[in-house]
Amino acid sequence: MSAHRDFLSTLLQSTMTVFVVAFICWLLIRLLRRSESPGRLLLKWFTSAIVVAIIILKAAPLVGSSGPQAFDGIVLTLFCSLVLAVIWRHSIASLIAKPFESLYDGGGAEVEPEPAYSVAISKRKQVNTPRRFAK
Numbered sequence: 048m049s050a051h052r053d054f055l056s057t058l059l060q061s062t063m064t065v066f067v068v069a070f071i072c073w074l075l076i077r078l079l080r081r082s083e084s085p086g087r088l089l090l091k092w093f094t095s096a097i098v099v100a101i102i103i104l105k106a107a108p109l110v111g112s113s114g115p116q117a118f119d120g121i122v123l124t125l126f127c128s129l130v131l132a133v134i135w136r137h138s139i140a141s142l143i144a145k146p147f148e149s150l151y152d153g154g155g156a157e158v159e160p161e162p163a164y165s166v167a168i169s170k171r172k173q174v175n176t177p178r179r180f181a182k
């Protein structure tokens with residue numbers, strides 16, 4: 048019974064891992080397609096992955112240790128966080144500013160084309176009738 052339970056647990060974990068990885072891949076592809084500059088976004092992702100790997104592989108063990116190495120790990124983590132903030136600064140500022148910008152310019156909604164009646168109304172209001180129909 049225990050072997051059967053372990054098999055089902057492993058199968059469930061594997062299935063969930065596949066679904067999570069597939070969802071993340073779908074999300075990244077969707078973000079890449081909607082991006083204004085896909086090359087720059089790929090560079091940001093690659094650089095961010097390197098910085099996060101440095102945090103996980105170098106800084107985290109240093110912070111977990113005792114003594115002066117822990118302080119070195121904190122400083123390394125702060126430096127890596129600063130690098131991430133510099134990489135993503137425009138995206139972060141856009142995320143914060145976009146709702147306020149949309150209040151004034153209508154956001155990303157397309158403007159519906161409508162006929163401009165102002166020219167016809169002004170011609171109708173002209174006093175000189177024969178001149179109005181000449182144009």
